[in-house]
Amino acid sequence: MIITITLNPAMDRTLRIEHPLQPNKLNRAASTSVEPGGKGINVSRAVKALGGESVALGFSAGSNGRAMKDALTSVDIHHDFVDVPGNTRVNVQIIDLDGNHTEINEPGFKISDGDFLRFLERVEHYLDNNNIFVISGSVPPGFPLVNFIELIKTIKKAGCRLIVDEAGDLMREALKFEPDFVKPNIFELAELVGDEPTADPDQVVHSARKLLDMGAQAVCVSMGAEGALFASKNEPEVLYVNCNPKIYDEGAVGTGDAMVGAIANSLDKKLSFVDMAKFTVATGRACARLAGTEMATLKKVYEVYETLLVYTV
Numbered sequence: 001m002i003i004t005i006t007l008n009p010a011m012d013r014t015l016r017i018e019h020p021l022q023p024n025k026l027n028r029a030a031s032t033s034v035e036p037g038g039k040g041i042n043v044s045r046a047v048k049a050l051g052g053e054s055v056a057l058g059f060s061a062g063s064n065g066r067a068m069k070d071a072l073t074s075v076d077i078h079h080d081f082v083d084v085p086g087n088t089r090v091n092v093q094i095i096d097l098d099g100n101h102t103e104i105n106e107p108g109f110k111i112s113d114g115d116f117l118r119f120l121e122r123v124e125h126y127l128d129n130n131n132i133f134v135i136s137g138s139v140p141p142g143f144p145l146v147n148f149i150e151l152i153k154t155i156k157k158a159g160c161r162l163i164v165d166e167a168g169d170l171m172r173e174a175l176k177f178e179p180d181f182v183k184p185n186i187f188e189l190a191e192l193v194g195d196e197p198t199a200d201p202d203q204v205v206h207s208a209r210k211l212l213d214m215g216a217q218a219v220c221v222s223m224g225a226e227g228a229l230f231a232s233k234n235e236p237e238v239l240y241v242n243c244n245p246k247i248y249d250e251g252a253v254g255t256g257d258a259m260v261g262a263i264a265n266s267l268d269k270k271l272s273f274v275d276m277a278k279f280t281v282a283t284g285r286a287c288a289r290l291a292g293t294e295m296a297t298l299k300k301v302y303e304v305y306e307t308l309l310v311y312t313v
Helices: 039-049 062-074 113-124 145-157 168-175 186-193 201-214 255-269 273-288 298-305
Strands: 002-006 010-016 031-037 054-061 078-084 089-095 101-105 132-136 161-165 218-222 228-232 239-243 308-312
Touching: 002 039, 002 255, 010 062, 031 039, 031 062, 039 054, 039 062, 039 132, 039 255, 054 062, 054 113, 062 078, 078 113, 113 145, 132 145, 132 255, 145 161, 145 168, 161 168, 161 255, 168 186, 168 201, 186 201, 186 218, 201 218, 201 228, 218 255, 218 273, 228 273, 239 273, 255 273, 273 298, 273 308
Parallel strands: 002 054, 002 132, 010 089, 054 078, 132 161
Antiparallel strands: 010 031, 089 101, 218 228, 228 239, 239 308
């Protein structure tokens, strides 16, 4: 079973306007959509779209939190949230006629130490060493780093596999506990290892190997329209996968989360390293064709899968 953790969930509202965004003027939306969001929840949505099953864990607050849970229930995504005071945040994405994406994210609600202890108790119900945990996304305002570390320790101590999609200090701390898979983008990778950001596979491979030296057991570096690079301590070769022709982002938000969902699903299905790499890139690129945070179906993923090229670097 795949268990996703979203410490700072959201309702994601996507607005499409039929002209370039005009600051300081009235902009009328041609269409709007609302989806439950936060990176871990997006991973659960991706897993569902790919035909897998997951349980989404995290915190829920107020009327927005109830709407979030109802939306997940309506699409048959299992969830087990801890209810806390406050109100779940709303994130807004505006997509204009030129395909530009403007995002406005609320900070979210604070979590008390007591709420976090209740959450850890909830996590313990899922500490089966056959389960795969995914931790991704931002943390609530004022959330102590020591609590994040305690969560990682609890999961790894139980022998569960762990996928981490975080940035900065959160990822640095997670690497100390040897996560089974991490998924930075090229900018997050560069910041973590002190290199310059680049989409050149020959350069990315050196940075990815530094993450392996820092503790990661396997790495997927997402490179946008350029594909992704995969490295593992258990695999003799580093793989670079891209599309031919390239697919450029229509819906930039959620493509990385879709890739994490594909990694989790691949580990759960015990796919080979090559098949997992292709499946992951195909999922991300298929989602890039879709507006907002819509997740691609398995049919759409396989349409992209057939266009992929795999290289060793």
